[in-house]
Amino acid sequence: MSGSTLQRHPFHLVDPSPWPIFGSLSALCTTIGAVMWMHSYVNGGFMFAFGFAGLLYTMAVWWRDIVKEATYEGHHTVAVQTGLRWGMILFIVSEIMFFFAFFWAFFHPSIAPGIDLGGIWPPKGIEVLSPWEVPLLNTLILLLSGASVTWAHHAILCGEKQQTVYALGVTIILAIIFTGLQGLEYVEAPFSISDGVYGCTFFLATGFHGFHVFVGTVFLTVCLFRQSFGHFTPSHHFGFEAAAWYWHFVDVVWLFLFVSIYWWGGQ
Amino acid sequence: MASSCVRQLGTNVLRRIASYSAIVGGTQQLGKRSFSAAKSGDSMMEAQEHATGLEKAEKDGAARGVNIFTEGEAWLQAPFGTPEKPVVVTSSFSERIVGVTDPEDDSIVVWDFIRQGEPPKQIIENGEYFVLKKIDNPEDHFVPHSWP
Numbered sequence: 396m397s398g399s400t401l402q403r404h405p406f407h408l409v410d411p412s413p414w415p416i417f418g419s420l421s422a423l424c425t426t427i428g429a430v431m432w433m434h435s436y437v438n439g440g441f442m443f444a445f446g447f448a449g450l451l452y453t454m455a456v457w458w459r460d461i462v463k464e465a466t467y468e469g470h471h472t473v474a475v476q477t478g479l480r481w482g483m484i485l486f487i488v489s490e491i492m493f494f495f496a497f498f499w500a501f502f503h504p505s506i507a508p509g510i511d512l513g514g515i516w517p518p519k520g521i522e523v524l525s526p527w528e529v530p531l532l533n534t535l536i537l538l539l540s541g542a543s544v545t546w547a548h549h550a551i552l553c554g555e556k557q558q559t560v561y562a563l564g565v566t567i568i569l570a571i572i573f574t575g576l577q578g579l580e581y582v583e584a585p586f587s588i589s590d591g592v593y594g595c596t597f598f599l600a601t602g603f604h605g606f607h608v609f610v611g612t613v614f615l616t617v618c619l620f621r622q623s624f625g626h627f628t629p630s631h632h633f634g635f636e637a638a639a640w641y642w643h644f645v646d647v648v649w650l651f652l653f654v655s656i657y658w659w660g661g662q
Numbered sequence: 663m664a665s666s667c668v669r670q671l672g673t674n675v676l677r678r679i680a681s682y683s684a685i686v687g688g689t690q691q692l693g694k695r696s697f698s699a700a701k702s703g704d705s706m707m708e709a710q711e712h713a714t715g716l717e718k719a720e721k722d723g724a725a726r727g728v729n730i731f732t733e734g735e736a737w738l739q740a741p742f743g744t745p746e747k748p749v750v751v752t753s754s755f756s757e758r759i760v761g762v763t764d765p766e767d768d769s770i771v772v773w774d775f776i777r778q779g780e781p782p783k784q785i786i787e788n789g790e791y792f793v794l795k796k797i798d799n800p801e802d803h804f805v806p807h808s809w810p
Contacts, residue, residue, distance in 0.1 A: 469715025
């Protein structure tokens with residue numbers, strides 16, 4: 396290849412795209428609709444649903460375009476991949492900041508429980524979930540899924556296409572089992588989100604974690620499809636690596652939740 | 663010149679939007695690549711055969727032991743422009759602005775017009791000689807040119 400029509404630098408200057416403005420407007424519609432809905436304004440729910448659908452559509456088409464640019468157009472040089480790596484790392488760091496806030500919200504009342512809680516933690520009247528039942532099982536499930544995603548990575552590195560698919564499948568199945576079990580725990584829990592600061596911090600922290608599990612599951616599922624379509628090679632599979640990093644982050648957050656809220660917080 | 667600049671810009675923008683819509687609409691062929699679960703078979707492709715576009719050029723260069731963005735390209739090793747063999751500056755118009763960096767300090771750029779019909783011109787003292795070549799087809803910008 397003479398390279399006569401190639402750009403002279405390794406970076407990707409993206410083509411104009413409608414998705415950023417479309418996503419922004421969808422987010423606006425979602426937030427206004429949510430407020431309208433919560434305050435019983437007419438068509439608030441519809442506005443929220445419309446905006447939310449727009450957000451989901453934006454995510455699908457924007458990331459689809461990135462897959463096209465990378466796999467089909469070859470824009471993802473080493474320099475571009477390096478940028479994406481830093482981007483994903485910084486995004487995960489921002490997510491850690493997010494959870495830091497909820498852990499702070501938990502530790503503040505639990506380390507020094509106020510008189511309104513009875514001066515004890517767990518607060519008087521709260522019947523906590525035993526950490527050694529479903530929560531322990533969920534811990535083992537997530538740890539095993541961390542191992543299976545590592546198996547998938549090694550399979551990609553060795554060029555084992557079908558094995559990668561199996562390993563990713565195992566990971567996703569474990570993730571779905573985790574989510575199902577957490578859902579059951581939520582339904583059966585003897586306390587609700589409105590039950591004082593205990594219920595509030597419990598459900599917010601575990602709830603946002605559950606949402607991140609869902610996001611991670613979708614990310615891994617997309618990787619499963621891309622792998623079966625042959626998008627990944629042993630030396631270039633950053634989409635998978637990003638999903639695996641995110642999954643390990645989700646696992647680590649759960650370990651912190653288990654130790655702090657379920658175990659220490661339940662004593 | 664300003665109006666033809668604007669027209670060219672407009673054409674470029676429209677071309678970009680058209681090509682973008684074609685990609686989105688699926689009507690443009692992005693090379694001959696296609697992936698499907700059935701086609702890709704049981705094995706993963708090796709990086710060399712899988713890559714395309716700029717990534718492929720980068721990998722091909724790396725296989726030759728060359729970083730294509732910093733070395734190994736003709737334009738990076740082009741000979742110094744002399745009055746007999748000046749640097750040929752292609753342009754769709756009858757003049758083009760060329761900038762030359764100060765050899766002592768590359769944050770300083772000296773700008774000048776290179777006009778059609780003028781003999782090879784230096785922009786800075788002891789600098790390269792430039793001459794304009796008017797082209798009709800924008801693709802000709804990328805074809806190697808030499809002073810006849």
